[in-house]
Amino acid sequence: xxxxxxxxxxxxxxxxxxxxxxxxxxxxxxxxxxxxxxxxxxxxxxxxxxxxxxxxxxxxxxxxxxxxxxxxxxxxxxxxxxxxxxxxxxxxxxxxxxxxxxxxxxxxxxxxxxxxxxxxxxxxxxxxxxxxxxxxxxxxxxxxxxxxxxxxxxxxxxxxxxxxxxxxxxxxxxxxxxxxxxxxxxxxxxxxxxxxxxxxxxxxxxxxxxxxxxxxxxxxxxxxxxxxxxxxxxxxxxxxxxxxxxxxxxxxxxxxxxxxxxxxxxxxxx
Numbered sequence: 001x002x003x004x005x006x007x008x009x010x011x012x013x014x015x016x017x018x019x020x021x022x023x024x025x026x027x028x029x030x031x032x033x034x035x036x037x038x039x040x041x042x043x044x045x046x047x048x049x050x051x052x053x054x055x056x057x058x059x060x061x062x063x064x065x066x067x068x069x070x071x072x073x074x075x076x077x078x079x080x081x082x083x084x085x086x087x088x089x090x091x092x093x094x095x096x097x098x099x100x101x102x103x104x105x106x107x108x109x110x111x112x113x114x115x116x117x118x119x120x121x122x123x124x125x126x127x128x129x130x131x132x133x134x135x136x137x138x139x140x141x142x143x144x145x146x147x148x149x150x151x152x153x154x155x156x157x158x159x160x161x162x163x164x165x166x167x168x169x170x171x172x173x174x175x176x177x178x179x180x181x182x183x184x185x186x187x188x189x190x191x192x193x194x195x196x197x198x199x200x201x202x203x204x205x206x207x208x209x210x211x212x213x214x215x216x217x218x219x220x221x222x223x224x225x226x227x228x229x230x231x232x233x234x235x236x237x238x239x240x241x242x243x244x245x246x247x248x249x250x251x252x253x254x255x256x257x258x259x260x261x262x263x264x265x266x267x268x269x270x
Contacts, residue, residue: 034061035241037230038073038082041066042207043266044228047111048086050257051249060244070139070185077233078102084232084242086110087203091141091164093231105234108246109227109269111258113202115145116215117153120192125153125216131177132196138182140165145219145226146199147171150178153217202265212265227269 037052039045045066052062065082067073073085074096088096090106097104122128136146144166150156157173158166168180183191188200189208202212219226230246232239248254250270258268 032061032241034063035084035239035245036063036065036082037245038065038067038076038085038087040070040073040087040203041068042203042205043111043113043262044087044203046261047254047258047266048249050261051245051251051254054251054253055245055248058244058248060241060248062241062245068186070142074100074102074104074231077104077231080233083236083239084230086230087228088231089141089226089228091145091225092139093229095139095141103234104231105237106229107232107237107242108230108250109224110230110246110249112224112227112267112269114215114218114220114223114265115142115149115199115201115226116205116212116218117146117149117197118189118192118200118205118210118215119197121196122216125155128155128176128178128196131179133179133181133194135181135183135188135191135195135198137185137188137199137201139185140167142185142199142201143167143182147180149199149217149219150197152219206262206265213263224269 037048039048045064049064052064055062065076067076070087073082073087076082077085084107093104093106096102137143141164144164147156147158147166147168151158155176155178156171159170159172162170181195185201186204188198189204189210191198197216205212230242232242255268258266
């Protein structure tokens with residue numbers, strides 16, 4: 001009697017397990033989680049959002065997460081709160097990795113966004129008054145990029161070979177006695193009413209309603225050294241969702257959008 005009961009129980013367990021496995025095998029697969037891209041406001045979000053809309057038509061769900069500074073997009077990717085970000089060039093990424101211990105890698109270049117000098121007080125570089133107060137970014141690489149712009153404008157001379165990591169201490173000639181102040185990148189566009197000249201990223205200039213065509217000087221739309229890259233954690237760089245999204249981003253439709261929407265202020269990097 002006991003043996004028959006045990007056998008019946010085993011048959012019931014086996015049948016139940018079979019039916020459960022069959023149900024699992026035949027039910028629809030759960031929807032794939034959306035790809036999360038961290039970006040900064042203005043042109044960065046605009047360009048990536050256009051590709052998001054293209055991706056949706058191809059069945060790829062992508063979510064854009066906006067951050068207002070240049071610190072949190074990398075932190076979000078490092079922490080796993082975003083799958084990739086879209087806001088920085090490789091020199092900036094290298095400094096961020098060194099300073100914060102990130103293991104983030106460039107996946108693909110996307111656009112080149114020139115840095116430029118702007119002013120609400122002058123219209124030509126030769127109008128800069130002696131002793132003028134001027135502003136640059138306070139992060140190491142972009143501050144250096146700003147100083148290189150002031151050198152390109154003929155307003156200062158930097159120590160030979162200093163490159164991207166230049167600081168005001170590297171100025172060896174300053175004939176107009178410019179007084180440099182360093183501000184957070186998002187504040188530079190707002191500082192234009194208070195300083196003679198400011199280095200401003202096109203990202204924040206456009207986001208604040210400014211016109212890129214009013215630049216006094218730029219560092220060149222064709223300089224791939226400063227190309228904005230998609231960036232991910234090293235162990236996620238081959239995420240199939242990200243690979244597919246980048247291929248959609250680097251499409252003729254996106255290229256046409258960038259070239260028409262930003263009037264040449266931003267250029268494709270592929």
